[in-house]
Amino acid sequence: MLVIPAIDVREGKCVRLVQGKLDEETVYSDHPVAVAHSWQDLGAKWLHVVDLDGAFAGRPKNLEVVREIIDTVKIPVQFGGGVRKLDTIEELLSIGVARVILGTIAIIEPALVEYACKRWGDRIVVGIDSKDGLVAIEGWEATVEKQALDLALEMKDRGVERIVFTDTRRDGTLRGPNIESTRKMAKGSGLKVIASGGVSSLEDIKRLKELEPEGVEGVILGKALYSGKVSLEEAIAVAEMEEN
Known part of the structure; x- marks a missing residue:
């Protein structure tokens, strides 16, 4: 299972929010690169x-x-945040983004996602952000009357192969990931799932790794890394450990 560090950029700085709230921001570095x-x-x-x-x-x-970042690191970068037009996707891919994450647009213009998948294949990822089971959009400021799993199934029908699944109630809280909702998402959708939100310990990573057979292929770590709760090297070791 992949461990993917998060770099959240606001006003040019590397920050972390709690549950996506701008008034609960911690600046961790002035130099995201x-x-x-x-x-x-x-x-x-x-x-x-x-x-x-x-x-x-x-x-x-x-x-x-x-x-x-892309010009100076050697590892691939997946990017999301306000991508709602085809020409934006094209620009991002042209500057070297490996995977583009689409969020709000999956709700307001699903046909665009379908077109993007046909054109760029698995370089298109959909971010599904769940707030009490419903889909959260527009920087998590709003929810729509659609279950997260229903959206995942719709996106699968439109050609999506991979999603980033976030429980917004857990994001930035260090309360542990929502294992059950992640399991249901992976098993119910049949998609490749990258889990996000709430990871606070190596034990959390072990629990997510148990979901690999269901389709959970990665986990995004943010505050756990920046606060020192989890060491990236140890997290990678746990995630890559072979089962006996």
Whole structure:
């Protein structure tokens, strides 16, 4: 199972929010590019970069930072945050983003997701953010009357192969991931799932790793890494441990 460090960028800085709330922000570094290098040096095989300003504005706002990260690290980067147009996807892929994560647009214009999947294949990922079982959109400021699993199945029908699944109630809280909802999402959708939100210990990673047979192929770590609760090297060791 992959362990993917998160780099959340707001106003050019590396930050973490609690449950997506801007008024609960902690700045961890003024230099996201240096942070990217540190995770690479510690063994990360992927990076998860989110443009928080973009998520709220509806279009990416920190592309220069993203470009610099991509130009200076050797590992692939998946990116999300305000990607709602085809030309934005094209621009991101052209500057070297390995996978583009679509969120709100999956609700408001699912045909665009279908077209993107046909054109770019598995370089398109859908981020499904669940708030009490319902889909959260627009930087988690709103929810829609649609169950997260129902959206996953719709996206699968439109050609999506992989999702990032986040329980927004857990994100940034260090309360542990929602194992049961992650299991239901992976098993019920049949999609490849990258779990996100709430991981706080190596035990959490072990529990998510048990879901690999169901389709959970990775976990995104944010606050657990930045607060020192979890060592990236130890997390990778646990995630890559072979079962007896």
